[in-house]
Amino acid sequence: MQRIFRVVGIFLVLILGVLTIVATTSSSDGDGSVSGGGDSGDAAVFSPASTFQEPQGVETFLVDGSDVKAASDQMLVYVSSDITQAQLDALVAQIESLGGTIIGSDLELLVIQVETDNELWMIGALEDMDGVDAAGLNVVGGVSAVAAIPDLDGDWWVDKINAEDAWDVTTGSAGVTIGIVDSGLKAGQEILDESRLKRYDSTGNAITDDDTWDQTKGYHGLWVTGYAAGYMDDADNYDDQSNGSNVRGVNQAAKVVLVDVGKLEGSWCVPFTDFCWSHSMTLTNVLGGIKTAINKGSNIVNVSIGASTNDCTDDDCKRTRQEEWRKGKNAAVKLARQKGVLLVFSAGNDSYKDDDDLFDLPDDQEEQTMEEMWQNYTIIVGSSLGIDGSDLLMASGFSRMGDVVDILAPGDDIGFAQDGVDVIRASHTGSGTSYASPIVAGACGLVKGLNTTLSPPEIKHIITSTAPEVVTTSDSPKKHLDMGAAVKSAKLTQDVALVKESQQAFSQLNEEKELTIQVQVPDSGISGVDMLFITDISGSYSDDINTFQEKAATIIQDLTDRGLDIQFGVAAFSDFPIDPYGDASYNDEAFILFQSITDQEADVVSAINLLDQPIRNGNDTPESQLEALYQAAGGSGRDVDGDGSYNDPGDIPPTPVGWREGVQKIIVLSTDAPFHDSGEEPAYPGPTFGETLAKLQEQKIIVIGLDSGDSEGDLQDVVNATEGFLFDLSSDSAEMADKIAEAMNEIQSSVDISWQTVTGEEFVKSLTPEKYTDVAPGSTLDFELTLTNPKSVGKYAQDYDIFIWFKAEDSLIQREWLPVSIAGGK
Numbered sequence: 001m002q003r004i005f006r007v008v009g010i011f012l013v014l015i016l017g018v019l020t021i022v023a024t025t026s027s028s029d030g031d032g033s034v035s036g037g038g039d040s041g042d043a044a045v046f047s048p049a050s051t052f053q054e055p056q057g058v059e060t061f062l063v064d065g066s067d068v069k070a071a072s073d074q075m076l077v078y079v080s081s082d083i084t085q086a087q088l089d090a091l092v093a094q095i096e097s098l099g100g101t102i103i104g105s106d107l108e109l110l111v112i113q114v115e116t117d118n119e120l121w122m123i124g125a126l127e128d129m130d131g132v133d134a135a136g137l138n139v140v141g142g143v144s145a146v147a148a149i150p151d152l153d154g155d156w157w158v159d160k161i162n163a164e165d166a167w168d169v170t171t172g173s174a175g176v177t178i179g180i181v182d183s184g185l186k187a188g189q190e191i192l193d194e195s196r197l198k199r200y201d202s203t204g205n206a207i208t209d210d211d212t213w214d215q216t217k218g219y220h221g222l223w224v225t226g227y228a229a230g231y232m233d234d235a236d237n238y239d240d241q242s243n244g245s246n247v248r249g250v251n252q253a254a255k256v257v258l259v260d261v262g263k264l265e266g267s268w269c270v271p272f273t274d275f276c277w278s279h280s281m282t283l284t285n286v287l288g289g290i291k292t293a294i295n296k297g298s299n300i301v302n303v304s305i306g307a308s309t310n311d312c313t314d315d316d317c318k319r320t321r322q323e324e325w326r327k328g329k330n331a332a333v334k335l336a337r338q339k340g341v342l343l344v345f346s347a348g349n350d351s352y353k354d355d356d357d358l359f360d361l362p363d364d365q366e367e368q369t370m371e372e373m374w375q376n377y378t379i380i381v382g383s384s385l386g387i388d389g390s391d392l393l394m395a396s397g398f399s400r401m402g403d404v405v406d407i408l409a410p411g412d413d414i415g416f417a418q419d420g421v422d423v424i425r426a427s428h429t430g431s432g433t434s435y436a437s438p439i440v441a442g443a444c445g446l447v448k449g450l451n452t453t454l455s456p457p458e459i460k461h462i463i464t465s466t467a468p469e470v471v472t473t474s475d476s477p478k479k480h481l482d483m484g485a486a487v488k489s490a491k492l493t494q495d496v497a498l499v500k501e502s503q504q505a506f507s508q509l510n511e512e513k514e515l516t517i518q519v520q521v522p523d524s525g526i527s528g529v530d531m532l533f534i535t536d537i538s539g540s541y542s543d544d545i546n547t548f549q550e551k552a553a554t555i556i557q558d559l560t561d562r563g564l565d566i567q568f569g570v571a572a573f574s575d576f577p578i579d580p581y582g583d584a585s586y587n588d589e590a591f592i593l594f595q596s597i598t599d600q601e602a603d604v605v606s607a608i609n610l611l612d613q614p615i616r617n618g619n620d621t622p623e624s625q626l627e628a629l630y631q632a633a634g635g636s637g638r639d640v641d642g643d644g645s646y647n648d649p650g651d652i653p654p655t656p657v658g659w660r661e662g663v664q665k666i667i668v669l670s671t672d673a674p675f676h677d678s679g680e681e682p683a684y685p686g687p688t689f690g691e692t693l694a695k696l697q698e699q700k701i702i703v704i705g706l707d708s709g710d711s712e713g714d715l716q717d718v719v720n721a722t723e724g725f726l727f728d729l730s731s732d733s734a735e736m737a738d739k740i741a742e743a744m745n746e747i748q749s750s751v752d753i754s755w756q757t758v759t760g761e762e763f764v765k766s767l768t769p770e771k772y773t774d775v776a777p778g779s780t781l782d783f784e785l786t787l788t789n790p791k792s793v794g795k796y797a798q799d800y801d802i803f804i805w806f807k808a809e810d811s812l813i814q815r816e817w818l819p820v821s822i823a824g825g826k
Contacts (some may be wrong), residue, residue, distance in 0.1 A: 007750050009710075045092060045105045045112060051203065052104040052113050052284040058140055061120070067311050070137035071282045074103075075119045075472040076330055077126055078133040079110040080366065082794030084826045087131030098125055108295075108338075109287055109331040110796075113138070131794075133366050134327050134339070136280050140784075141325060142308040143183060143220050143262070143434055156386045157410030158248065160393060161439065162658065165484025165596075166446060169229075169491055170254030173449030178228050178441055179293030179301035179341075181286065183221040183262035191222060191230035191247045192256065200296060202261045202288035214618075221258065223430050224304050225530040228438035229256050229445070250442025250483070253447065257296045261289035261305070262550035281305060283328045290332040294341050299448050300459075301336070302441035303329075304346040304434035318352040322400070327359035337377045338799055342456035344441040345432035347400040353404030353475045369762070376457040376759040379444070379464070380404055383411030383436040384471055384480055391637075391653030392646055393471050393480055399433055401475035406460075407467050409481040411436030444481045447490040453498050454490065455803055457759035458815075462489045465661040468635040470654030478636070482656055485597070489661040491810065492528055492565055496662070500817040501690040504763075506789035507823045512765065517783045519806045519814050527746035528565035528663035530597050534628050534649065536671040537611050538574040538588075538618025544670060544708050544733040545612045551737045554606045556601050558741050562748065570595040570607035570655055574616035575629035576640070576650040576685050581624070581676065584649055586617035590624035590638070591631040591685060622676040625669065625711075627686035629703070629718065632657055632667060633695040640685045650685055662805075662812035664747070665701045668740060669718070670733065672709025693721040700810040705744045708733045750774045751808040753781055760802030762790050763820055767804070775808075789822060797824035 044050065055071030062068075077091070095102060095114055100122055104113035116122045119137055127135040158164065174196075184207075185199060199207035230249030261281045281289075286305055293301045307325035309318045329345075336343050347355070358374055361367035382405045383396035395401060396412040397409065447459050454462070466485035469478035488703035497520070504513055535541070535548065559566055571593045575582035582588030595607035629636070637646060637654035646653040659665055679688035687695075696703065696718070704726040705715040708731055719726040725746060727739040753772040757764055765788040772781055783806075791798060802818040 040728065045102055046088075046110075048107060050105045051105060052106060052111075052288055055138060055282050056230050057282070061137070067135065067577075069140040069308060070119075071140070071284070073117055073119070074116055074138040075114050075116060075122050075135060076138050076283065076328065077112040077114060077135045078328070079112065080131050080133050080794065081110065081334060081796065081798050082792040083110075083131035083796070087129075088795060091126070091129055091131060094126065094129065098122055104284075105298055106287070106291070106331075106802045108291055108335055110334070111284075111287060111331045113284060127362050133330065133363070133370075134361055136324055136328060138284055139321075139325060139328065140282055140284060140308055141305045142281075142310070143305050155248065155415065155821050157414045157439065157524065158498075160384070160386050160410050161443070161481045162484030162656070163250065165658070166443070166487040169487045170446055170450055172229070172251040172446055174255060174426045175452060176196055176251070176300070176445045176449045177255040177257055177296075177298045178251060178258065178445045179257045179290075179296070179298030180221065180225050180228060180438070181259045181261055181289040181293055181301060181303045181305065182224050183223045184260040185225055185258045189222055191226040191249070192232065192397075193463045195497075196229070196254070197256045197258060198296065199258045199260065200292050202259060202285050203291060204292045204295065207260065220304070220434065221260070221262070223435060224302065224438045225256060225258060227435055227444040228302055229254050250439055251445040251449075253440075254445045257293050257298050259289040259292045261285040283325070287329070287332050290329075290343065291335060294335060294339050298341060300342050300441050302343060302344045302438045304437050306346060306348040309348070309350040312350065314354055315354065318350050319355065322348060322352070322355065323357060323359045327361065330359070333373050333377055336456070337373055340443055340456060340801070341377070342459055343378045344437050345378060345445065346437035347380050347382050347405045349398045349434075350400060350433050351398050353401045355404050358404050368493050372762065374527065376460065379406050379440060379460055381406065381433060381437040381440045382408045382477070383431070383433045384408040385412035386410060387676055390646065391571070391655075393469055395473035395475060396431070396433075398431070399436075401473070401477070405477055406464055407440060407477060407479050407481055407637065408471050409436040411439075432594075440481055443481060443486055446483070446487050447798055450487065450490040451493045454493065455759065455801060455817075456552050457803060461758055462661050463488050466608060466659065468654070468656040470635055470637065470656055472637075472639075473656070473682045482658065485656070485658045485660055488567070488597075488658075492662050493815070495565065496527065496812050496815055498815045498817060500819075503819045503821055504787055505821045505823070506791075507793065509789060509792050511789045512579075513787045515785050515787075517785055517804075517816055519753060519781045519783060521751065521753060521775055521777055521779045521781065521808060522813055524563040525751045526664050526808045527813050528660070529666055530569070530659050530663045531559065531666045531668060532569040532571060532597070532632055532657060533608070533668045534571045534573065534632060534670070535611055536574070536623060536625075536673065537572040538623055538673065539615060540709070541670075541672055542612060542615050542617070543731070544672065545615070546737075547733045547736060548611070548670070549609055552605050555605060555737045555740055558737070559744065560601070561803045562744065565663070567597050567599045567660070568595075568601070568604040569593070569597040570604060570611075571628060571632055572611055572656070573624045574618040575620075575624045575676070576627075578640070578650045578685065580620050581684065582617045582731050583617040588616045588618060589616065589652075590627040590650065591652050591655070593655045596656065597660065598658075618673070622674045624686055625675045626677060626689060626692045626715070627652070629667065630687045631655060631691045633692075633699045633701055638685065654707050659699070664809045664811045665699060666704060666747075667701055668706065669715065670703045670706040670708070670736070671711060671715065672707065672711040672731075674710070675714040689717065693718065696722050701748065704740060706733060706736055706739060742783055747809070748777065750776065753806060753808055753813075755783065755804055758803040758805055760800060760818070760820070763787050763800065763802055787818075791822050793823055793826050795824055795826060798822040
């Protein structure tokens with residue numbers, strides 16, 4: 001059946017692809033639930049036994065010229081966390097007075113399911129009521145799996161996220177559970193051992209048999225699970241095109257909870273292919289699935305399901321449907337915050353590039369609150385594409401992009417193919433943000449496994465702050481998953497103190513509490529360092545390089561003996577191989593990364609020994625120091641001729657250094673020449689002084705300058721801007737080891753202590769001082785914290801967390817955890 005609604009103005013916007021959170025039903029029962037006129041699974045509204053009712057069909061609504069598919073004769077009400085009993089009673093009474101029947105509800109999600117034959121009118125009548133966050137249709141979402149002959153080996157993604165560096169640290173922990181809310185996972189699957197896997201339907205019932213009702217429908221859930229947590233190794237059949245079963249998902253040890261929400265009839269798959277069109281599920285299916293994944297113990301939950309926009313003919317339709325879909329998922333985000341779970345969502349595949357707003361809620365304050373919650377407890381993932389034979393990373397053409405997308409990961413022509421073997425569909429790959437998302441979810445699981453005390457906001461911070469801006473795109477974001485850097489950052493936190501304060505209990509709005517937080521400064525001053533050596537390799541610097549190679553082991557030994565978590569990298573520069581700046585015949589380059597940040601000291605020494613193999617030219621006197629610093633700080637690459645590739649003379653491919661989060665970043669820049677500056681030389685292809693200094697300051701990098709010639713004040717300017725140190729050396733840099741040690745002594749002898757709120761900022765009225773300066777190692781400092789409660793007191797208790805990081809310079813020295821409770825019962 002198809003019913004067509006023609007609506008005007010605000011109603012048109014409200015209905016596109018929507019989710020909403022609802023509270024429901026009529027007089028108050030003894031347990032605080034409310035009785036309603038509907039079935040509600042034979043339970044009162046918001047009683048522990050109340051559930052959603054399965055939709056009985058799908059209708060198509062014509063909204064603003066676009067079809068919107070939603071469950072027949074249903075709408076949803078999303079109830080505020082601070083709703084009072086009186087507001088809930090009034091809401092239930094209003095639903096019934098308008099002819100609606102409450103047929104389901106969920107206490108944990110605070111959503112009411114209403115049966116009505118006038119959905120759009122009912123939405124408009126309820127959404128502005130006190131105690132209601134939003135209201136909307138029980139819209140249909142969808143997933144799709146697209147098979148293609150690969151342009152490159154399906155496992156190209158492994159290199160692009162630095163997976164091997166991460167796996168050198170950990171391949172996962174059985175103490176972490178990854179939830180997959182998706183289509184089913186077919187019986188007899190060969191991507192992970194069944195002992196790691198549990199299957200459920202969206203209501204939490206265990207599935208023990210083959211839960212895919214169509215043989216071709218299991219591929220989406222299979223691939224998503226595989227990327228997040230697949231691992232099967234059949235060495236005997238590794239090269240066997242017909243029997244190979246080698247799978248390398250991101251997290252190879254985590255447990256998996258698979259929740260099948262894809263059983264809504266009406267979907268269709270092309271026979272004998274992996275292509276499924278409109279593999280549909282409603283919002284209540286997805287909300288129930290996320291709830292089940294959380295309640296079955298998941299730490300991370302991946303949801304590769306989004307609004308169905310296949311029939312949208314313009315961007316307004318795509319924007320509104322996805323915003324409404326996300327609005328409906330607010331209930332799940334609230335539950336994730338309450339239970340301490342991180343949700344990872346796929347961005348969507350409809351090529352919309354201006355996805356800048358999460359949703360539009362009737363109440364501005366509630367919208368801000370929910371936006372902050374999404375920023376802390378969700379990650380939205382877009383898709384990247386690797387180019388065969390190139391270092392280029394591009395945003396996938398189909399991927400949604402915009403300010404709400406947090407990060408990109410491989411999702412275009414990816415698979416488990418190794419030497420042509422793929423256990424899913426031999427010689428096939430898949431594409432979609434559906435597959436980029438579980439790669440990030442698996443990485444989050446690796447981070448969590450290394451330190452189980454890390455909260456969802458801290459995990460997200462580590463994942464996104466270590467992601468370099470290396471994707472070639474004019475859209476947002478440019479950040480790309482660097483799993484190696486993220487995992488090494490998580491490992492760093494193992495030795496950082498976590499101080500959990502007593503629960504801060506509030507009983508009324510705007511109530512305040514004061515407490516003192518003590519911070520212990522380590523005896524080493526700072527706790528961790530990433531040090532990148534950037535060395536001039538032009539002809540005049542050959543004797544200095546010899547000195548560096550001779551003293552490398554001594555320098556590294558001195559630095560590793562300082563009680564720090566320290567890692568090293570090696571880079572170099574001469575100049576662009578473009579006349580008159582450099583000479584292509586001498587293999588001049590403006591920036592070369594010989595070794596990304598690593599704790600393998602032998603690899604660092606080996607990289608230093610390559611600096612003069614061969615020595616370069618540099619042609620004119622100034623060199624490309626600014627470009628080297630700029631690339632080291634950001635790694636975004638440079639396309640000199642702007643042709644979209646990095647294969648031409650002078651081009652610098654995007655080159656992530658691998659900086660960790662939570663350490664002090666230090667660059668040791670060694671040179672004997674002045675700097676090229678495109679601010680003074682407009683034809684020069686590199687950055688300006690101002691651009692470079694801004695990038696260094698943004699990353700809080702300290703520069704130690706070693707000048708064995710005459711940098712004409714250029715090195716001094718960089719040092720001054722980064723609060724670093726400059727040393728004038730003899731012509732062969734004989735003093736370099738002593739001067740690096742002297743600089744480190746200075747850095748460690750006196751530090752600035754500051755703080756940053758990772759989550760819970762809305763509760764922090766003040767934390768003083770903002771910074772202590774020139775603090776001696778081993779000191780104990782007091783910070784005075786004033787908390788205020790910005791939340792209204794309602795029927796249900798509310799729990800929140802505040803996490804604050806304290807840093808010495810930019811190195812993490814203490815994590816502070818303050819649980820917050822707000823009384824209910826009103």
